[in-house]
Structures are given as C-alpha cells and as structure tokens.
Amino acid sequence: YIWTIGCQMNRAESSEIGSYLASLGISRVNTAREADIVILNTCVVRQNAEDKVIGMLGYLKGIKKDKPDMRIALTGCFVDSDIQQLSKNYPHINHFFRPGENRDFEDWICLETIDAGGDPSSIFKSPTPVSVFIPIIQGCNNYCSYCIVPYRRGRERSRPTNEILNIASELVENGAREIVLLGQNVNAYGKDLDPKTDLASLLSGLNDIDDLKRIRFLTNHPKDMGPDLIAAMASLRKVCHHVCLPLQAGDDQILRSMNRHYTVHDYRLLVERLRSAMPDIALSTDIIVGFPGESEAHYLNTHQAINDVQFDVVHVAAYSPRTGTLASEKLIDDVPYDEKLRRLHDLENLQTAILSRINQKLIGTVVEILVEGKKGTKWYGRTYSDKLCFYEDSNDQTGMLVNIKVTSSSPWALQGTAISQTY
Numbered sequence: 073y074i075w076t077i078g079c080q081m082n083r084a085e086s087s088e089i090g091s092y093l094a095s096l097g098i099s100r101v102n103t104a105r106e107a108d109i110v111i112l113n114t115c116v117v118r119q120n121a122e123d124k125v126i127g128m129l130g131y132l133k134g135i136k137k138d139k140p141d142m143r144i145a146l147t148g149c150f151v152d153s154d155i156q157q158l159s160k161n162y163p164h165i166n167h168f169f170r171p172g173e174n175r176d177f178e179d180w181i182c183l184e185t186i187d188a189g190g191d192p193s194s195i196f197k198s199p200t201p202v203s204v205f206i207p208i209i210q211g212c213n214n215y216c217s218y219c220i221v222p223y224r225r226g227r228e229r230s231r232p233t234n235e236i237l238n239i240a241s242e243l244v245e246n247g248a249r250e251i252v253l254l255g256q257n258v259n260a261y262g263k264d265l266d267p268k269t270d271l272a273s274l275l276s277g278l279n280d281i282d283d284l285k286r287i288r289f290l291t292n293h294p295k296d297m298g299p300d301l302i303a304a305m306a307s308l309r310k311v312c313h314h315v316c317l318p319l320q321a322g323d324d325q326i327l328r329s330m331n332r333h334y335t336v337h338d339y340r341l342l343v344e345r346l347r348s349a350m351p352d353i354a355l356s357t358d359i360i361v362g363f364p365g366e367s368e369a370h371y372l373n374t375h376q377a378i379n380d381v382q383f384d385v386v387h388v389a390a391y392s393p394r395t396g397t398l399a400s401e402k403l404i405d406d407v408p409y410d411e412k413l414r415r416l417h418d419l420e421n422l423q424t425a426i427l428s429r430i431n432q433k434l435i436g437t438v439v440e441i442l443v444e445g446k447k448g449t450k451w452y453g454r455t456y457s458d459k460l461c462f463y464e465d466s467n468d469q470t471g472m473l474v475n476i477k478v479t480s481s482s483p484w485a486l487q488g489t490a491i492s493q494t495y
Contacts, residue, residue, distance in 0.1 A: 075110070075113065080254055081205075081255075083205060089113075093109070109142075109145075111177075112125070112128060112132075114147065116394065125148075133164045144166050145167040147168070148171050150224075151169065155168045170224070172210040172226075202445070202470060203252060203286075207255065208253045209228055209260060210225055210229045210256070212256040212257050215331060217399040219397060222256075229264060230260075233277065249471045250288065253288070254289075256291065257291070257292070258291060271289065275308055278310070286311075286312055288311075288314060288458070312458065313353040315346060317343075319357045319374075320360050322378065323369075326374075330363065336373070354384040355385075357383050358387045359378070359388045361374070362390050363391045364399060364403035364405055365403065374419070375422065378419060385427075388416050390412035428481075431486060439476050440456060440473055442473055446468075447462070451469060453474070462487050463476050463487070463489060476488035
C-alpha cells in the first residue's frame with residue numbers, strides 16, 4: 073500500500089516505487105490494513121500536510137500492534153537528515169529514505185523480499201496512463217526564506233539527458249502520449265551536468281520521439297526562465313503553451329523577505345515576453361498570503377498584480393512557518409490566522425471571476441484535447457493550454473487528440489462536442 077500526499081514530484085516518485093514493487097511480483101492493495109508492506113510518501117511544505125502525515129503515522133502504529141510483521145517505509149519531505157532521531161520518534165517504522173533516493177528503498181525492499189523474484193529492470197512494464205510524470209531534477213538551490221524543500225531534498229541534481237530520453241521512449245512505447253517533466257526548479261535542469269545542458273535542449277530531444285503528442289514541465293522559477301526556453305516553447309510543436317510561474321507575492325518588499333530574487337516589474341516583463349512569443353499561452357501561479365510583515369497595503373499590491381496579469385490558475389496558500397527555514401527563525405509570524413484566511417478567500421473569489429471571463433471567451437471556439445479517460449458518461453482531456461474539457465462520445469478515444477467545439481464553460485472546466493479526431 074502506497075500513501076502519498078503533496079506535490080507532483082511525490083506522485084511521480086510513488087508511481088516509480090509502485091512499478092518497481094509490481095516488477096518484483098508484489099501486488100497492490102487498497103488499504104494499509106490489508107498490506108504487508110506500506111510506503112508513506114510525505115509532505116511538510118504546509119502545516120496541514122504535516123499534520124496529516126503525523127496522523128497517518130499514528131494510525132499505522134495501531135495497525136502494527138495487530139500486524140507486527142508489517143514492514144513500513146517512510147519517505148518524502150518529512151524525512152530530514154537526522155534519521156536516528158526519526159527512528160527514536162517512530163520506532164514502528166522499519167526504513168527511512170530521503171526523497172528521490174529510490175535506489176536506497178530498492179536495496180531495502182530487495183532484502184525484505186529476497187525470494188520474491190521478479191525483474192527490477194521492468195519498472196515501466198506495468199500499464200501506463202496517457203499522461204505520465206518524469207522527475208528530471210531533484211532539489212533546489214534557491215533557498216526561498218519560507219521553503220523547507222532545499223533542506224529536505226538537497227541541492228539541485230539533474231538526471232542525465234540520455235536516461236530521461238530512454239525513459240520517455242519506453243513510456244511512450246507502453247502507451248503514454250504526454251510527458252510531464254518535474255523539478256522543484258525545472259528551469260535549472262542541466263546546469264550541474266558535465267557537459268552542461270539545459271531544459272530547452274531536453275525539450276528538443278523529447279519533441280523528436282515518435283507517438284509522443286505533448287510535453288509539459290513544472291515548476292518554474294521566474295528568475296531562471298530565459299529566452300532560449302521561451303524560444304523552444306514557441307517553436308517545438310509538442311511543447312504545450314502553459315507555464316506554471318509562481319509569483320508568490322505582488323509586492324517587492326515581501327518578495328525581498330521571501331528571497332525570491334526578482335521584482336514585480338521583472339515578473340511582468342517576463343509575462344510580456346511569454347505572451348509576445350505565444351499569444352495563446354496559459355499562465356498559472358502560486359501565491360502565499362499572510363507572509364510575515366505583510367500589511368494590508370502589501371496584500372493589495374498582490375491583489376492588483378493578479379488582477380492585472382489575468383492568470384488562468386492561481387493556487388493560494390496561507391503562510392505557515394516551517395521549522396528550519398530562514399523565515400521561521402528570523403521573521404515574526406505576525407499576520408493573524410483569521411486575516412490570512414480572509415486574504416486567501418478574497419484572492420480565490422477574484423480568481424474565480426477572472427477565470428469565468430477567460431473560459432467564457434472560449435465558447436464557440438474549437439480546442440484540441442488529449443483524451444485521458446472517462447468520468448461517468450463523459451470523456452475528458454486537457455487542451456494545449458491545460459484546460460480540462462469534457463465531452464460525450466460513443467467511441468473510446470483515449471490517447472487520441474480530438475477537436476472539441478466548446479459549448480459551455482465554468483471557472484474550472486469546459487464542455488463541448490467532438491467534431492473530429494486528429495490522430
């Protein structure tokens with residue numbers, strides 16, 4: 073049983089772990105209570121995520137009293153460098169491995185299941201979904217003052233280009249039609265390799281894979297999104313025109329406190345360059361409200377920035393201090409919780425109104441979607457700009473690119489009618 077909470081990177085790593093276990097002949101079950109082996113892939117980016125992890129650890133402690141032979145492994149950002157202390161705090165956990173260190177887990181699980189048989193090289197032989205994640209870089213060198221990730225995942229470490237291309241090719245052979253490249257700072261890809269390379273070059277290589285239809289990547293850091301990458305996005309047909317570009321705050325003083333290394337003006341210029349190169353590009357962003365020292369005036373600057381940029385997606389979170397970060401040690405968490413929630417809901421309402429207008433403009437147009445599957449009576453997929461779209465059809469077009477005429481919209485999805493299948 074694999075329990076996962078947190079970002080897409082965690083989901084991708086859990087998928088790799090699941091495929092590896094399947095290659096050893098270990099079948100997956102639906103609940104922890106049924107399992108002989110449990111893997112927890114954890115997140116501590118926000119306090120509510122950490123609380124859920126602690127709750128799950130307590131739940132498993134109770135189960136293990138009834139099933140003492142159960143083996144439990146803990147990974148993700150809950151696992152820091154002090155494994156010895158974690159072992160003291162959670163003696164019912166059999167193995168700890170830091171995020172991204174799947175090889176350490178594989179060595180442990182092989183010892184635990186030494187006579188299970190199987191072929192570890194067949195990690196991608198299990199059924200493959202239409203859209204799959206590939207982590208291409210681990211860690212982050214930016215040390216934003218609020219963020220625990222560099223302390224848990226370490227400094228930036230890129231996966232070799234040939235390894236990524238081989239994995240992508242094998243995934244496509246097994247049915248994948250969209251590759252989503254992942255990294256805490258995906259724009260930094262290749263800077264640490266010898267010889268150095270970059271994300272633009274990797275995208276070019278992926279674009280040449282037959283039967284691969286779409287490529288996406290996230291998450292980006294605004295200061296590292298350069299002209300070569302923008303040019304590659306604009307020129308490579310399979311690279312989707314969608315960028316996740318975290319702003320975090322729309323006020324320069326708060327951005328300095330966050331250690332983000334850009335100004336609001338820098339960010340706006342970057343948005344202009346992206347939209348000039350790709351007029352149809354969709355932009356999503358992350359915002360933190362209630363950061364230490366954020367006054368009402370600071371907050372209103374963020375509100376104005378969101379209104380001006382007109383993002384397609386805004387993920388808003390209330391600031392919660394993370395032990396060990398610069399913000400938690402040097403700054404006072406002085407914005408009351410109720411005020412954080414007010415600002416959060418205010419921005420969510422603003423974004424709902426913005427997105428309603430953006431999506432309404434698509435009614436009557438034709439969009440191309442990559443069909444991912446079926447929910448209820450409707451097939452669903454995403455547009456080139458990452459908008460969710462539903463339609464009804466008697467044919468299974470999973471993995472196909474289908475042209476849809478948009479007939480209605482909501483802030484969260486499009487509805488339409490299939491008019492043609494491209495390929």
